[in-house]
Amino acid sequence: MSADEDENAAELKIGEEFLKAKCLMNCEVALILDRRLEQLQQMSDDPTNQMSQVFEKSHQYVKRFSRYKNQDAVKQVREILSRNKLAEFELCVLGNLCPETVEEAIAMVPSLKMEDDHMLLDMDPLTNMVQLSSSECSC
Amino acid sequence: MVFLDIEMQGNVVVPPDQLDSKGLLLRKGIILRLLEDIAGRKASKEHGYYIAVTTLNSVAEGRVQELTGSVGFPVSFRCITLKPCKGEILVGIVDKVLRHGIFLKSGPIENIFLSEKKMQDYKFIMTEDPSFVNDKQQSKMEYGSRVRFKVLGIKWMEWDRGFQMLATLAGDFLGPI
Numbered sequence: 001m002s003a004d005e006d007e008n009a010a011e012l013k014i015g016e017e018f019l020k021a022k023c024l025m026n027c028e029v030a031l032i033l034d035r036r037l038e039q040l041q042q043m044s045d046d047p048t049n050q051m052s053q054v055f056e057k058s059h060q061y062v063k064r065f066s067r068y069k070n071q072d073a074v075k076q077v078r079e080i081l082s083r084n085k086l087a088e089f090e091l092c093v094l095g096n097l098c099p100e101t102v103e104e105a106i107a108m109v110p111s112l113k114m115e116d117d118h119m120l121l122d123m124d125p126l127t128n129m130v131q132l133s134s135s136e137c138s139c
Numbered sequence: 140m141v142f143l144d145i146e147m148q149g150n151v152v153v154p155p156d157q158l159d160s161k162g163l164l165l166r167k168g169i170i171l172r173l174l175e176d177i178a179g180r181k182a183s184k185e186h187g188y189y190i191a192v193t194t195l196n197s198v199a200e201g202r203v204q205e206l207t208g209s210v211g212f213p214v215s216f217r218c219i220t221l222k223p224c225k226g227e228i229l230v231g232i233v234d235k236v237l238r239h240g241i242f243l244k245s246g247p248i249e250n251i252f253l254s255e256k257k258m259q260d261y262k263f264i265m266t267e268d269p270s271f272v273n274d275k276q277q278s279k280m281e282y283g284s285r286v287r288f289k290v291l292g293i294k295w296m297e298w299d300r301g302f303q304m305l306a307t308l309a310g311d312f313l314g315p316i
Contacts, residue, residue, distance in 0.1 A: 024142040052178035061246035107311040
């Protein structure tokens, strides 16, 4: 098994492009892919032609695993998470996995451990998110 | 799994029979070709899986390819991609349960293997629906179960144009959910 030697998501050594690029959470991707599907169906008479396997599987995946169906909820989640000093990548992992406690959050995103003075701040937005997800969630 | 929205450069080749004198149809032709190309490309080692093109930023001047008569347009666009990382926590669905481990699928990634050596405390139970059950009988992994795992290793498979992954449950909060 070969992987890039120094690459390790746990320590946020994930390559330049990940740190600089815009990251999207599952729920945001679900909204984008829904819109794309509508466009494809409008644009051509034979929509099944245009959808690749990758698109289809990813669409199923994000629909199944996105906690927030509503566009406003999604915006709120991103806004809440952005209040902390997180890398985009960390923000999306938290938004996707929705940890319920600080311990779970650190297990999911081990690089958070390094910013322990922000841990106190993290608890509030997490509980807000859990409340949002339980009111919006239909998984 | 984190989806990235990246900016990419590409070259869209439009065959001569699709070149129309009306400028509007040309743009649509380029977009459709781009979508087809990306769908065909599926994935790459560098960017991971190409999910969908989001916006077409710019189309530069076309250059005619002398031999075929097609025109190549350099384009700049944004695309959603997905590339798994070592050490990342992902959620997958159990696809096949075997004595020596479980095969999982997660989104477009279809080759994820979780070895039975990497799942401590789980024993293989051979029944009509084989599954792995926890010592304390508290949790079970069978076909269709959702499992949270950590990526142990990734390999790019050129012939398959996809990634192969090794998973592990060694860590807190991992396992069936």
